[in-house]
Amino acid sequence: MKLLARIHVTLKPAVNDPQGLAIAGGLHQLGFSGVEGVRAGRYLEVCLEATDRGAAERAVTEMCQRLLVNPVIERYRFELAEPAEVDR
Amino acid sequence: MKLLARIHVTLKPAVNDPQGLAIAGGLHQLGFSGVEGVRAGRYLEVCLEATDRGAAERAVTEMCQRLLVNPVIERYRFELAEPAEVDR
Amino acid sequence: MNVTDGQLREVALSRAEYDEICRRLGRAPNAVELGMCGAMWSEHCGYKNSKVLLRRFRAPPEGPASSRSAPTAGATAAPPPAGRVLIGAGEENAGAVDVGDGLAAVFKIESHNHPSAVEPFQGAATGVGGIVRDIFTMGARPVAILDSLRFGPPDDPARGARNRYLCEGVVAGVAHYGNCIGVPNVGGEVVFGRSYSENPLVNAMCVGIARAGRLVSSGATGTGNSVLLVGADTGRDGLHGATFASVDDPQASHRGVVQVGDPFREKLLIEACLEAMDAPWLVAMQDLGAAGLTSSVVECASKGESGMEIDVARVSRRETGMTPYEVMLSESQERMLVIVRRGQEGAAQAVFARWGLHSDVIGQVTDDGMVRVMEDGQTVAELPYSLLTAPPLYVREGVEAPSVRALRERDLSTLPVPDDLNATLLRLLAAPNIAGKQAIYRRYDQTVQTNTVQAPGGDAAVLRLKGTPRGIAVATDGNGRYCYLDPHAGGRIAVAEAARNVSCTGATPLAATNCLNFGNPEKPAVYFQLQQAIEGMAEACEALGTPVISGNVSLYNESGGEAIYPTPIVGVLGLMEDVTRHCPSRFQRSGDVIALLGDTLEELGASEYLEQIHGLVAGRVPEIDLAREGAMQRLCRAAITGGLLRSAHDCADGGLAVALVESCSGAFGLPADDAAGAAPVIGAGVELPGSWLRMRPDAVLFGESQSRLVVSLAPEDWGALVALAGEHGVPLHRLGRTGGERVTLAPYIDVELARALETHATALERGLRVTLPAAL
Amino acid sequence: MKAAVVVFPGSNCEADTAHVIGDVLQEPVEYVWYATAGREALAAYDCVILPGGFAYGDYLRVGAIAAIAPVMEGVRAHAERGGLVLGICNGFQVLLESGLLPGAILRNASLEFRSQWVHLRVEDDRTPFTRRYREGQVLKMPIAHGDGNYFAEPQTLAELEGAGQVVFRYCDAAGRVTPAANPNGSAANIAGIRNRRGNVLGMMPHPERCSEPLLGGVDGLGLWQSVVAALVQV
Numbered sequence A, B: 001m002k003l004l005a006r007i008h009v010t011l012k013p014a015v016n017d018p019q020g021l022a023i024a025g026g027l028h029q030l031g032f033s034g035v036e037g038v039r040a041g042r043y044l045e046v047c048l049e050a051t052d053r054g055a056a057e058r059a060v061t062e063m064c065q066r067l068l069v070n071p072v073i074e075r076y077r078f079e080l081a082e083p084a085e086v087d088r
Numbered sequence C: 001m002n003v004t005d006g007q008l009r010e011v012a013l014s015r016a017e018y019d020e021i022c023r024r025l026g027r028a029p030n031a032v033e034l035g036m037c038g039a040m041w042s043e044h045c046g047y048k049n050s051k052v053l054l055r056r057f058r059a060p061p062e063g064p065a066s067s068r069s070a071p072t073a074g075a076t077a078a079p080p081p082a083g084r085v086l087i088g089a090g091e092e093n094a095g096a097v098d099v100g101d102g103l104a105a106v107f108k109i110e111s112h113n114h115p116s117a118v119e120p121f122q123g124a125a126t127g128v129g130g131i132v133r134d135i136f137t138m139g140a141r142p143v144a145i146l147d148s149l150r151f152g153p154p155d156d157p158a159r160g161a162r163n164r165y166l167c168e169g170v171v172a173g174v175a176h177y178g179n180c181i182g183v184p185n186v187g188g189e190v191v192f193g194r195s196y197s198e199n200p201l202v203n204a205m206c207v208g209i210a211r212a213g214r215l216v217s218s219g220a221t222g223t224g225n226s227v228l229l230v231g232a233d234t235g236r237d238g239l240h241g242a243t244f245a246s247v248d249d250p251q252a253s254h255r256g257v258v259q260v261g262d263p264f265r266e267k268l269l270i271e272a273c274l275e276a277m278d279a280p281w282l283v284a285m286q287d288l289g290a291a292g293l294t295s296s297v298v299e300c301a302s303k304g305e306s307g308m309e310i311d312v313a314r315v316s317r318r319e320t321g322m323t324p325y326e327v328m329l330s331e332s333q334e335r336m337l338v339i340v341r342r343g344q345e346g347a348a349q350a351v352f353a354r355w356g357l358h359s360d361v362i363g364q365v366t367d368d369g370m371v372r373v374m375e376d377g378q379t380v381a382e383l384p385y386s387l388l389t390a391p392p393l394y395v396r397e398g399v400e401a402p403s404v405r406a407l408r409e410r411d412l413s414t415l416p417v418p419d420d421l422n423a424t425l426l427r428l429l430a431a432p433n434i435a436g437k438q439a440i441y442r443r444y445d446q447t448v449q450t451n452t453v454q455a456p457g458g459d460a461a462v463l464r465l466k467g468t469p470r471g472i473a474v475a476t477d478g479n480g481r482y483c484y485l486d487p488h489a490g491g492r493i494a495v496a497e498a499a500r501n502v503s504c505t506g507a508t509p510l511a512a513t514n515c516l517n518f519g520n521p522e523k524p525a526v527y528f529q530l531q532q533a534i535e536g537m538a539e540a541c542e543a544l545g546t547p548v549i550s551g552n553v554s555l556y557n558e559s560g561g562e563a564i565y566p567t568p569i570v571g572v573l574g575l576m577e578d579v580t581r582h583c584p585s586r587f588q589r590s591g592d593v594i595a596l597l598g599d600t601l602e603e604l605g606a607s608e609y610l611e612q613i614h615g616l617v618a619g620r621v622p623e624i625d626l627a628r629e630g631a632m633q634r635l636c637r638a639a640i641t642g643g644l645l646r647s648a649h650d651c652a653d654g655g656l657a658v659a660l661v662e663s664c665s666g667a668f669g670l671p672a673d674d675a676a677g678a679a680p681v682i683g684a685g686v687e688l689p690g691s692w693l694r695m696r697p698d699a700v701l702f703g704e705s706q707s708r709l710v711v712s713l714a715p716e717d718w719g720a721l722v723a724l725a726g727e728h729g730v731p732l733h734r735l736g737r738t739g740g741e742r743v744t745l746a747p748y749i750d751v752e753l754a755r756a757l758e759t760h761a762t763a764l765e766r767g768l769r770v771t772l773p774a775a776l
Numbered sequence D: 001m002k003a004a005v006v007v008f009p010g011s012n013c014e015a016d017t018a019h020v021i022g023d024v025l026q027e028p029v030e031y032v033w034y035a036t037a038g039r040e041a042l043a044a045y046d047c048v049i050l051p052g053g054f055a056y057g058d059y060l061r062v063g064a065i066a067a068i069a070p071v072m073e074g075v076r077a078h079a080e081r082g083g084l085v086l087g088i089c090n091g092f093q094v095l096l097e098s099g100l101l102p103g104a105i106l107r108n109a110s111l112e113f114r115s116q117w118v119h120l121r122v123e124d125d126r127t128p129f130t131r132r133y134r135e136g137q138v139l140k141m142p143i144a145h146g147d148g149n150y151f152a153e154p155q156t157l158a159e160l161e162g163a164g165q166v167v168f169r170y171c172d173a174a175g176r177v178t179p180a181a182n183p184n185g186s187a188a189n190i191a192g193i194r195n196r197r198g199n200v201l202g203m204m205p206h207p208e209r210c211s212e213p214l215l216g217g218v219d220g221l222g223l224w225q226s227v228v229a230a231l232v233q234v
């Protein structure tokens, strides 16, 4: 079956996030004073063919651990969707 | 009320995504032959104070349009969560 | 005293050191104080194993001078440029030399090895950030970065993938930080060797230019003056960075949060601090580096012979719930300590605010010699700075490892000479250590600031000094294999080669900086290496007139009980009076005479050729005679100043044959991979002198005899060069002519130039091609 | 000619640009701080230059946060008045993000920062920035960027080409526009474009880095001389 993994990679909470700080500054400059903080992360969509959801889940976990995520500073979560559910 | 906007910014389908291609290539090299394609995007978490969800939604939409997203190449979607639901 | 062994291990102090602290203090330190002592007494901050040895850089050994260290004062000895040194080693954050017209060049090299092993991108990026802060903290505008890198081999069957990953991450990190802050990266080295597989070396050097009379000190003076902490908020990043840089095993060493660099904020700090220089309120500045606030406060108090009281509650935090201990030892990046005249805090904070920088008044200068840390009015630590700056110093006994001696004495005469020397040359040109490094330095902005006269790819970078006719030249060098086989000769050669590269541009070397990358000094064999390398470096610095004005020590580069090759990296800065007369490294015109300054001996030992082609790290390191080296460099400079040379390039890894091919690779200082393909390439036709044909062909072609330069000149200048060489007592060999589409070294080598250059220019890129994991 | 060089937090080529204008061309030049607000902020200048660098760290998208800085109102007004606006490298990115020029910039196709010399073909020698060059002339200039990959929708590209708004294209030494000569993957090898009116130019290469013989080339000088000449004529 074909699946779409939506992977969110974010910096661990204690890690400095200069990008987020600069973006928050930009939003303040535009007058969005309600903004209390921004954290910047990465978002990946991986389209994959797998025998079943379990296999896909294992594969995506392994991809994250081996390539997509830097465990020293980042953490991740993902969801699996079937292409029918996908909005593009 | 305090809300967390989770914003996903992705390249429009027509825009080349060399980073996604490179990641897909890397996954293939690692033996993930089921991977059919990767698109790389940005994920932002904006923590904001707003009078209600409606106001927050309007504010986040405006942030995306005025700063966070470049409509020439990108599109976006977001969800609003209350901090209580947030996993961090 | 019921401190446990576990607690002591946490702060990397021995029981005896703890007892010493208690004795000097007259009481047991509390937990915060213990952490501060541990950080300040670590090798990284306290130099407890190296300080005694480093004294050698400032003065020759006492007693009768040993014969090997006596620089020969011949008729041609250059006047000692000692008067050029404005700030010497150990005096401030970096050293400084006078470069004329009221300007000073400030420079230093520093390591970020352990952090780069854990997180290569951020480790390297923050390494660049750290050394750049050391320069602008003195009031100098950073004008150049150089990076000297060591990795395991990219093609290692077992570890190749990780080695490539580390290399990719480090290079990307160096690029990210330097490019963003707009300081050109103009040089450095990249060397691959098995001993660096688990311990990559990331040394970064920064050069800044300041007004000579306006250098900023780090000395906190004036009781009651305010202490301002400027820049990033403080988080739990890099806790214990200093202490754990001082133990083996990089993986275990960085348990704290990895530091993520923010080059944008650093750029703002550069501009704000340079603006602050001219303000009447500025007393002193000090960057925060290893051991964070602790080390900066101690540094300022001790340099000012004053004292300091700070309140950690006033330090802005990025995280909640931080203890005083964590605030004092955090290594959050992009922070500066600024001492401001009392009553003028507002004016100071306004300057920083204008640059978008947050600042807090966190304390004041005192006069009681104490560093006092408060939290909301409560004293949480109180220590005399003199305790923190004076760790016990260890002098150990160094003993050479017998296995190394055996390798050095190995008989190489029975090695077969390769049948196909053309093929051998091409293999060498493709070897990662010899191949061009374009794939790496094209990722660094080399031309920002519009001072770059000779970009990476030449022997030394040349930068003009705007507003003057002058230029500076800078290079870094260090050969770990030489130092492994013979640390004394290796140390001498590191200095000689860096100075030689500078001399090739026509600049006169003025001073040196160095980073000592070694293993665990508690091992006699490592201590021996450290001792010998320092002795060799000091001798060469004396002989070549390049005093050491700054440096850094990185010990405990070991994993699994294996030390890296001892790798001192030397950076040399030189000055030329007329930058328009700088000499390029590459041939400029067809029909010029090609000549060699210096002499070729039958020296195969320790060469890149031996390792690449015969798989051997063995033999004697090439002989280096410092008097001859000095004479050769003086000749080179005199010939360039006299307008005799059109190019000059030193013979290093791969020997004469490789130097000749490199000399062909394109005119001017443009990178050879110039996508515009505009740099003309010029072939070379060389006939080896008859007397060299009695030696082994591979030694003549690929041996690494020292003190040699390949030069080119107009045929009509030959006579003048002969005369000048005679005056300097330097051997000169006429080898042939530039031009054509081949490189020949008759009777042994004849290859197509395009093929040789293509191999040299593209091999590394091919070798480094990687999957790019976020982590491995 | 009186020039303004805008300084954003994180700009890093402002001094290089001011050096060429002030020291090499000996024309008056001043820095203008990014926080300077108002439509008239730049009214006193003939030419406004957005220099290279990493404004705001380029942290969200290159040029994005700078594009909303207060000074941009003045830049926009200056362009509307017909004043000259030149964006170099990061400055080009800011012009794209602010909508003063069409299209967008993506990461280099190689995913790497590239610092090297390139060849450019002059496609339009009638702009105030290029009249000292000849159409078809091949220039050699340094680039130094990680995000220089010009993108526009096919429709926009067609309009640009149709209206002759492409000013510089990457080419080889002989002036041929080839994929191999494209250092970053830009659509149609585009290295610089102008607005319809011709008074706003954005380009990735750095003319300020090649305006003195000591730095390896002087092909950038023509651009500055063009600006001076254009303003003298006015």
Ligand SMILES: Nc1ncnc2c1ncn2[C@@H]1O[C@H](COP(=O)(O)OP(=O)(O)O)[C@@H](O)[C@H]1O
Pocket: C044, C045, C054, C057, C089, C090, C091, C092, C093, C094, C095, C108, C134, C289, C290, C514, C515, C516, C548, C549, C550, C551, C552, C553
């Ligand atoms: N190998 C060395 N040779 C000469 N001077 C050195 C060496 N190592 C360190 N120094 C000098 O000792 C002083 C303190 O060095 P360091 O602790 O690395 O500085 P920082 O506090 O800036 O990190 C500096 O002046 C530095 O130049």
Ligand SMILES: [Mg+2]
Pocket: C093, C134, C287, C289
């Ligand atoms: Mg320092």
